[in-house]
Amino acid sequence: MVKFKPFKGVLYNKEIVKDYANVVSQPYDKISPVMQDEYYKKSEYNIARIVKNKSEFDNNPYTTAKKYLDKWLGEGALKQLDSDSFFYLEQTYTIFGNTHTRKAIIGLGKLHDYEDQVIMPHEQTLKGPKVDRLELLRATKFNVGQIFMLYRDPKNVVNNELSQLSKDTPFFSITDDEGVQHRLFLVKDASMQKSIASFLSDKKLYIADGHHRYETALAYSKEKYDPKNPDALTAYCMMTLVNAYDEGLKILPTHRLVNNDLKYNYETVMKELSKNFSIKELTVPENLEDIHQYIENLPKHSILFYAKEKKTKILQLTLTNDVYDKNLSKSLTDLDVYLLHQLILDTILGITKEDLAKKTYITYKRSPEGSLREIQDGSHSMCFLLKSTGVDSVLSIADDKQTMPQKSTDFYPKILSGYVLADISSH
Structure with a gap:
């Protein structure tokens, strides 16, 4: 069912940006004008300059995003990996006096129409945000934000395998403005990549957060569809997968x-x-x-x-x-x-x-x-x-092909933009 694969991620060059905490941001729809100002002050390389900028070039947010992206790639502030990798993310946070760690894996997931019953939504979307995100994708040809997905793994197979990496030195370890610690590890071992991709291949994916981004990526993939190359990178988008049974998965009301x-x-x-x-x-x-x-x-x-x-x-x-x-x-x-x-x-x-x-x-x-x-x-x-709405309810409603009212789920903490970017252009 699911085709989930590693990719040559584009990461910030730590020799240039110094502190990863200064270049990541909340998802675009959470960035208020005040937060935008703060992100701009943090770093000339903050990802907010791409995901939700001030239209400082040509009074156009999309050409502005493209100019920043090209500039950073040209300067070496962003560098693409030489080989394919998954990315293992740990987020540790304290809420209501209790500390939890949520585990996730980032990769490229194949896009499907909802009718295929592979990708399962639970929310209705609005036209405005999809138009905006599609223009950004057309301009940059990059996935710059994450789509947060759930999958069913009651025996914790994937997380048990990924947890072996926790003893290694992470690519970065940062604490955000809300006190959440984010640790990112590269998953470059070919046998582990194959094992994880194989395990996920018969699973459904449930959109937790990012319905607009998913539908935008799907629309873009259809624009770029080439029957001679149905497995092109444009047929995929960057996804962050979390086990629905992960103890660290919380929904706030x-x-x-x-x-x-x-x-x-x-x-x-x-x-x-x-x-x-x-x-x-x-x-x-x-x-x-x-x-x-x-x-x-x-x-x-x-x-x-x-x-x-x-x-x-x-x-x-x-x-x-x-x-x-x-x-x-x-x-x-x-x-x-x-x-x-x-x-x-x-x-x-x-x-x-x-x-x-x-x-x-x-x-x-x-x-x-x-x-x-x-x-x-x-x-x-x-x-x-x-x-709060329970995780089981989210899965059941998606399985029943129903949609919840707006703002029914607030998965916490958010998956930040800027951990890794995906170049989906055809070189």
């Missing part, structure tokens, strides 16, 4: 805040909520960080609701009626985030899918305590706090 532009009647909202949910009042914790414990203790099919009209109480909403839709799988209708979007945001508050796509009324936030503060200070009118 993304909470929803409703801004002050939405007009509603609080009493009417409460009356409508009571039709499908039981409502339990909880005291707002003195230390707002204790809200994490409230969320962890939520029973199944429950959501926390906090509104400016009742700032002394947080309301626990627990579903009392079965939600059944013959057109949807139970794996989807079981999701708390689906219940929130379908039964509350849409049905009660009148926030449509179009509104969500345009972010007209909704702000997304990782921090639950930060969400509460924004209601207390009047920045937003209400918020909904969720438990």
